[in-house]
Amino acid sequence: MRSKWWGGLAALLCGAAAVLVAAQPAQAATGFSVSGTTIVDANGKPFVMRGVNHAHTWYPSQLNSSLSGIKALGANTVRVVLASGQRWTKNEASDVTNVISQCKANRLICVLEVHDTTGYGEQSGAATLAQAVDYWISVKSALEGQESYVILNIGNEPYGNGSAASKWTADTKSAISRLRAAGFQHQIMVDAPNWGQDWQFIMRDNAASVFAADPNRNTVFSIHMYGVFDTAAEITDYLGRFQTAGLPIVVGEFGFDHSDGNPDEDTILATAQARGIGYLGWSWSGNGGGVEYLDMVTDFNPSALTTWGQRIFNGANGIKATAVEASVFGGQQPSSPPPSSSSPSPSTSPSTPAGSCTATYTINNSWPGGFQGTVTVKAGAAPISGWTVSWTWPNAQRFTNSWNATVTTSGETVTARNAAYNGSLAAGASTSWGFTATSGSTNTPPTPINCA
CATH class of the missing domain: 3.20.20.80 (Glycosidases)
Structure with missing residues (x-):
């Protein structure tokens, strides 16, 4: 300002952009x-x-x-x-x-x-x-x-x-x-x-x-x-x-x-x-x-x-x-959410261990009709060179954006694979990827969260 x-300022947006x-x-x-x-x-x-x-x-x-x-x-x-x-x-x-x-x-x-x-x-x-x-x-x-x-x-x-x-x-x-x-x-x-x-x-x-x-x-x-x-x-x-x-x-x-x-x-x-x-x-x-x-x-x-x-x-x-x-x-949530929504609170859903890695799904923030989440991937007892996380949405949730992973969906099935820069993890090391998504009145975290 x-x-x-x-x-x-009198200006108009114009022209094409470079990628x-x-x-x-x-x-x-x-x-x-x-x-x-x-x-x-x-x-x-x-x-x-x-x-x-x-x-x-x-x-x-x-x-x-x-x-x-x-x-x-x-x-x-x-x-x-x-x-x-x-x-x-x-x-x-x-x-x-x-x-x-x-x-x-x-x-x-x-x-x-x-x-x-x-x-x-x-x-x-x-x-x-x-x-x-x-x-x-x-x-x-x-x-x-x-x-x-x-x-x-x-x-x-x-x-x-x-x-x-x-x-x-x-x-x-x-x-x-x-x-x-x-x-x-x-x-x-x-x-x-x-x-x-x-x-x-x-x-x-x-x-x-x-x-x-x-x-x-x-x-x-x-x-x-x-x-x-x-x-x-x-x-x-x-x-x-x-x-x-x-x-x-x-x-x-x-x-x-x-x-x-x-x-x-x-x-x-x-x-x-x-x-x-x-x-x-x-x-x-x-x-x-x-x-x-x-x-x-x-x-x-x-x-x-x-x-x-x-x-x-x-x-x-x-x-x-x-x-x-x-x-x-302290990370306090909104103190006065709209009457039509319930107070958002972080929730997590751990993965079912598959030997090479585990993944934890966390809802960081939510609002009427949508939410933001993070998935943390952790290597097991041995190093890994890549990872794949998958789950099935329980309440017809849908991604609106994601980052730090390549995410594909087929109906209710979600598959997320590491990016080029965060697939290699030392034993016990972790990385995270995030997303925003839509949800209805119910937003149950998916389970199980599979990691391989």
């Missing part, structure tokens, strides 16, 4: 990591962001009350606006320490972003991605040891719509490399160019090479959805291409209306929920410059929800119905 200082190359598996990481299209927390549990943005750098006195209110309304994540000093007063390391402390006190995962980069090339005075990296290095003391609770969003909407946007790929790779060389082990999030909306498809078509440039294989891509994403087809196509390529994506900002057009927030929310994709709405409170309607609460008062606030917190596929607290805080 260009915040209260930005004007409208994205599938990502390599995540490497060992401290704190958050990436497994295929899934964000995984420090305990190895899938984590789906459900939260909002908070403009801390412009409203520092509102931090504590805002985070408390955001948590009380059900969020599991907050994206916090910081400044590196090029356009707004720099948030020093001491302030960053306080932000992280308050996020942790409120059991919220903290996505920290530098806002000064917004619209570089079009916005006068905007910072470069290199300057954003300089900022992160300058406040590194506040970030060390917080990898389980903090994700670094290098720079907000780092390029506008001009020719400078073509530099996004090289400059993003360089920024990631510099952060890793400086010792940052955090999960890194990168925003798209074109004021975050990627209507030129620069991020989409170069995401695989950017991911591969991270030696930790721990980069997440963030698309901002405003007027460019005003139809269901544009939303589902954009998000679907990342998941088909095996790349992690989140909707880092979106709204229910905007000066550049009317985003389809219902499809954004529904698609994110169906595909297990994180989302972070813009924004808690304090908007100006003609986009005050994007405030979720009036005057930072959590008891004064606006139309947008009611929609994102309490509506279908909204935060209250779908957010699951990060397992580093």
Whole structure:
């Protein structure tokens, strides 16, 4: 979001896309990591962001009350606006320490972003991605040891719509490399160019090479959805291409209306929920410059929800119905699910041992009409060079997406085989693959789960 200082973007999605190359598996990481299209927390549990943005750098006195209110309304994540000093007063390391402390006190995962980069090339005075990296290095003391609770969003909407946007790929790779060389082990999030909306498809078509440039294989891509994403087809196509390529994506900002057009927030929310994709709405409170309607609460008062606030917190596929607290805080399920659904709770179904491996089926999260699951495959007493997991659906469940395995179905019968990179397991070692699926009112875990 260009915040209260930005004007409208008029752009249309157009053109055909190059096929994205599938990502390599995540490497060992401290704190958050990436497994295929899934964000995984420090305990190895899938984590789906459900939260909002908070403009801390412009409203520092509102931090504590805002985070408390955001948590009380059900969020599991907050994206916090910081400044590196090029356009707004720099948030020093001491302030960053306080932000992280308050996020942790409120059991919220903290996505920290530098806002000064917004619209570089079009916005006068905007910072470069290199300057954003300089900022992160300058406040590194506040970030060390917080990898389980903090994700670094290098720079907000780092390029506008001009020719400078073509530099996004090289400059993003360089920024990631510099952060890793400086010792940052955090999960890194990168925003798209074109004021975050990627209507030129620069991020989409170069995401695989950017991911591969991270030696930790721990980069997440963030698309901002405003007027460019005003139809269901544009939303589902954009998000679907990342998941088909095996790349992690989140909707880092979106709204229910905007000066550049009317985003389809219902499809954004529904698609994110169906595909297990994180989302972070813009924004808690304090908007100006003609986009005050994007405030979720009036005057930072959590008891004064606006139309947008009611929609994102309490509506279908909204935060209250779908957010699951990060397992580093306890992993609490939604406290107030819709009346038509039962409270989701993780459930597991172990495999019947077949000698070479075992498999455990876990329901991580569920919602009316669907759920997200993980299957963990573990080698037995001897190493294995490949594995096959199979079961029969008991309640006519159907996959909507899967990752880290090649999955085929025939009626109710499911067969999943290892990917090229996760078939070889040492004795006692394990790997996981995940999926989202549809379900009816009954969602019994299948049994037996066969592994061979």
